[in-house]
Amino acid sequence: MSPTDTGVLDTLGMFDAAFGLPDQMAAAVELASSVDGLPDASAVTSILVLGMGGSGISGDIMALVASEHGRVPVEVSRHYELPSHVGPHTLVMAVSFSGDTEETVVAAEAAVAAGAPVVAVTTGGALGDLVSAAGGGVCGLPKGIPLPRAALGAVGLTPVVLATRLGLLNDTAAAVDAAIEAVAGRLGANAGASGDTDNEARTLARHIERTQPIIYGGGRTGELAAYRWKGQVNENAKAPAYWGSVPEVCHNEICAWGQHGDVTRQVNSMVYLRHDGEHPNVSRRFDFLAQITAEVVAEIFEVRAKGDGSLANFYDLAAFGDLVSLWMAAEAGVDPGPIPAISDLKAYLAG
Incomplete structure (x- = not known):
């Protein structure tokens, strides 16, 4: 995509790649199967x-x-x-x-x-x-x-x-099929990549704005999705982001909330990545986190996974996070594809 035909700067076609994820998944399964x-x-x-x-x-x-x-x-x-x-x-x-x-x-x-x-x-x-x-x-x-x-x-x-x-x-065939189905549903509900697109992914990107998101994921599935979100915000939006896993952050990171609230309230937002497979006490820990952080971050957002099973839940959350990061880039006028910092690092190491 170029800014002239869509109003969105995307020289390497990252939006197209994101929306092509279900086809990519199916093609990969076919290759690996044969x-x-x-x-x-x-x-x-x-x-x-x-x-x-x-x-x-x-x-x-x-x-x-x-x-x-x-x-x-x-x-x-x-x-x-x-x-x-x-x-x-x-x-x-x-x-x-x-x-x-x-x-x-x-x-x-x-x-x-x-x-x-x-x-x-x-x-x-x-x-x-x-x-x-x-x-x-x-x-x-x-x-x-x-x-x-x-x-x-x-x-x-x-x-x-x-x-x-x-x-x-x-x-694993049923789990793989469920993942492809979940991704197709999530992307279909967030279709569009033009200047006048209005969907949940773009809305969340606009709410995050220029804050630095701290992404918490619940259990194995949520923590992996949070890790993916963090990296996508870094590379696509060229913006700082951080991630953590619940329950692990409840054994260390929660001690930091309350200090410097006047700063974190201006700088940080929070995104909770949730799914139905969470342990009941993980859910309770999210409730407690919301209580202690509500006044010290700009805003707290929750995204709940759709799909049947852990693999589907992960891919659903990841696909949505990819779109959010791309819309963060678009809202900031940043080209999501090129990653000059990594290119510079490779050149440095080669020298």
Whole structure:
């Protein structure tokens, strides 16, 4: 999209990518369901998912699914180094949209050296070459995705489908279908990306305005969605945002509310990401948080997930958060696609 045809600045088509998420999810499932060359997983006793940034969240999604469907434990690593236990009994899934994410490639090299079965989820690059040469499996991603953070459906569902095929997750087909259905419903209810669009996502973006949102999510599902929201506000809107998990913030962060309320009331807003699968005491903790923060933040907003099951709830909240972050960018006249700070960092490290 260009500002001349829609009134919204979006040179890389991030709005189009957001609204294309259900199709992306379905295409990723089809690719992962048919790819061949996967390793023998009969001796695997654990899964390690490698990834960074928009690709790194794939491991968190796998862990979320494994909490309900898992047959082996799942670990996530966002580091150059591997955990010392990795070896022939650990399936390593290395996820990198570009295939050239430095940390992921280095860790995948170590996994190959350790004799671990390795599967790469990537569009190619050094990672694809490495894993292919080592005899591991390589699963591609759907075409037409502009940037890694726009690939949430592909990088999130592909490892789930592959692990299910390998017998490391119990049947996940219904959970995946429910996630696609939930996303389609949420996006359909928030359609439009023009100057005169009026929907819930844009309304929330306008309410947040120039405050710095603190996003709290309940339980495993909510905390993962809050993490995603925070990163999307950072990268799309180029704005500060923070996240926390309930109940964890009730063991530390609540102690900070009340001090400097005159400052936080001007600077911060709060977004609560809720879902029907919360533990009853998580719900009570949200009630208490609202009581103690109501006077020290600009405003508190609540978004409740729709859909059947944890995976659907996560993707529903994430899809809505993506739109909110894009509308925050639009309202500020910011192009959501380019990320010059990260480009500058890569240039610095290369020098």
